[in-house]
Amino acid sequence: MTTKTPDDTRQLPPENVRLEEDGVHIEWPDEHEGFHPYRYLRSECPCAHCVEEMTGRRMVFLNDIEPDVFALDWIQIGNYAISFLFSDAHDTGIYTFQRLKEMCQCDIHDKNSAGTEPSN
Numbered sequence: 001m002t003t004k005t006p007d008d009t010r011q012l013p014p015e016n017v018r019l020e021e022d023g024v025h026i027e028w029p030d031e032h033e034g035f036h037p038y039r040y041l042r043s044e045c046p047c048a049h050c051v052e053e054m055t056g057r058r059m060v061f062l063n064d065i066e067p068d069v070f071a072l073d074w075i076q077i078g079n080y081a082i083s084f085l086f087s088d089a090h091d092t093g094i095y096t097f098q099r100l101k102e103m104c105q106c107d108i109h110d111k112n113s114a115g116t117e118p119s120n
Contacts, residue, residue: 011097013079019071024084026100034104038070042086044103045093 014034016027024041026034043062045051050060071084077094085091095103 010080011101013076013097014082014100017074017082019074023105024071024074028101032101032104032108033106034100035106036100036103037105038086039065039067040105041071041084041095041103042069042088042090044095045090046095046099047090047092049090049092 012029014026014028018025018027023035023037026036028034039062043060043065045060051058066088068087070087072087073085075083077083081094081096082100083091083094
């Protein structure tokens with residue numbers, strides 16, 4: 001029996017990240033191309049401004065984000081995450097590779113969260 005270590009489940013860094021007209025396209029080592037519409041990606045920002053630190057309650061929702069928001073640039077954070085600079089000057093979110101994979105909005109994944117705001 002093989003014991004799994006934390007490194008066994010770590011998401012490898014993307015091979016390529018492209019900022020295109022329709023959103024962020026991420027090519028992963030497993031040959032999957034992830035897709036994240038800009039507005040959706042911005043609305044899922046995990047920073048302390050967008051998510052209350054103590055409770056984890058989301059403070060910023062999709063409807064709070066301007067429809068024409070887009071990413072101006074991105075930077076890899078270590079070997080675990082990406083940070084985006086959005087056109088609304090927001091740049092404090094650190095999106096882990098694992099979270100980006102989970103948030104993928106490509107046609108392969110059955111997502112019903114895109115374009116909707118969670119009900120409270």
